[in-house]
Amino acid sequence: MKGKQLLTLGIAVFVITATITVRGLENGHDRDFELTEADVGKMCLSGALMVGSRGTERQDTPSEQQGKEESGAETSQGETEPTDDAGKQEVPATETPTVVDTQNPENPSPQTINIDNSKPVVIIYHTHATESYQPASDGNFHVLQEEGTVREVGNVLTAELQKQGIQVVHDKTINDNPSYNQSYSRSLETINSLLGQYKNVAVVIDLHRDAAGYSGGAGKTAIVNGETVAKYNLVVGNGNPNAAKLKIFANTVNQKAEEMYPGYGGRIIEKAYKFNQYVSDYHLLLEVGNNENNIRESDASAKCFANVLAAVIKDLQ
Template identity: 80%
Template sequence: MKGKRLLTLGIAVFVMTTVVTVRSMEKGNDGDFQLTEADVGKMCLSGALMVGSRGAERQDTPEEQQKNETENVQEDSGAADSTAAQEVPAADAPAVVDTQDPVNPSPQTINIDNSKPLVIIYHTHATESYQPASDGNFHVLPEEGTVREVGNVLTKALEKQGIQVVHDKTIHDNPSYNQSYSRSLETIKNLLAKYPNAAVVIDLHRDAAGYSGGAGKTTIVNGETVAKYNLVVGNGNPNAEKLKIFANTVNKKAEELYPGYGGRIIEKAYKFNQYVSDYQLLLEIGNNENNIRESDACAKYFADVIAAVIKEHSN
């Protein structure tokens, strides 16, 4: 609408200019060069169109960037609509008992080779940051204070338990946030081709406080304040049921090891590239109102959970 108003105003101004210009020319004595009223009118109309076009050229707002990203996820996943998320608290998730139990299934046996990387960690939105790194609406390029730092903590904690990790820090959401998932899909496909023995794949994010109540979420583990985590499952994936089984298994283990630590399982009608593995976790550690210390602490304990799950379900 703004562009149309500019166009209308531009045309009106230039039509008036046309009349004045032509009348002035008719009074002039220069017989070598004359423009007709029609010629000047065409020139003015062309200028008005340019004015209207410039009014439409602008950068996307953060809200529009988020909308574009959502549409990109829908396009990549083939999701028909953005249905509301379904949240399943850890305490209400189905119990995991036995692989053969049709009521309470657990993951199939994970084939592992300790001489090769067992876990791949990457970040679709690698610039997501925590307090106090709040520049750019909590999206910063330096690694300190971001999900990449949290990934470093998770990596080191797993390696202390003898689990080899590949931590890829490729930035997929800068300089353009649009199609971050398209770019991260290329990364994870290349990583899985290079490390086919990887047992668990983690796309590590943080949540946004606006989506989780406007405050940092924390719990106490071993007397330490740690950020809460979420596990997001894309119901648009053909392996969605297996993803839910794995997410429930991880969450139950978290509650078993550290009561109160287990997070939420959030189901959404997208894919988020989770079809690449039945053991893919879209892990959100904390949100932008959590500080980096709380988030790093969460990653430290989450490593214990992943290590326990791998050991219990390996052959």
């Protein structure tokens, strides 16, 4: 009995502490941060709030509520979560090519695809468009102006791909403001609309940056041709029905990156969410640098990644 009482007391103290922490955040920059019951449960199990070297940084992971929204599910009070099929029905019909399963030794690479270079081939969008780099540190590295953010990095990636004859649609919709917690539900609407307009698109990129709290509290860099560039990560949501195909494509990109620029190839991070990646088997959730990298390093990384992606697209044709 005494053990149960101590456990109950411990949980109560933890919840109160978490509540005080969040209220403290609300008095600072992160006014739209909300702690749900699901979040508290996750914190009890693993400690959900990450602290970087320059302050508390939001997780770039959907909450349980966001997980429902990103699958196209209704999440109003009293409603139950529809099945994955209900979410998939909201995805517009596209000509997105399928990827061959690499478990088959006869097909170790993605299937070749037909690409019309006279039309957009790549879509770049941002679930968290306000994510920023050094020195744009206002709002706890979440700023509305474009300069110094992932949108600027997206501009560089777009320009470099277009130099190589690859047409790009770069959508700069700010999906994470005014509510960060509904970022993925809004970005799902954004990408569904874009895929409905551009049927020829083969590659979809949701461009983010990482949080330094997940990277040892420091910026991650590599040296490419004598220049310091930000490293990148590719996140794969294992909650997607096409998770295996997403991993195939992520591995293909990483192998090409390492082949072209030894030491530049990024990590593949697997998480138990969808991140809206079921909209395309060629969806990359790309994290360029983190909030301890400066914008120059991140822009330089975008140039390298553009060369890598252009080479991958050429190989797939």
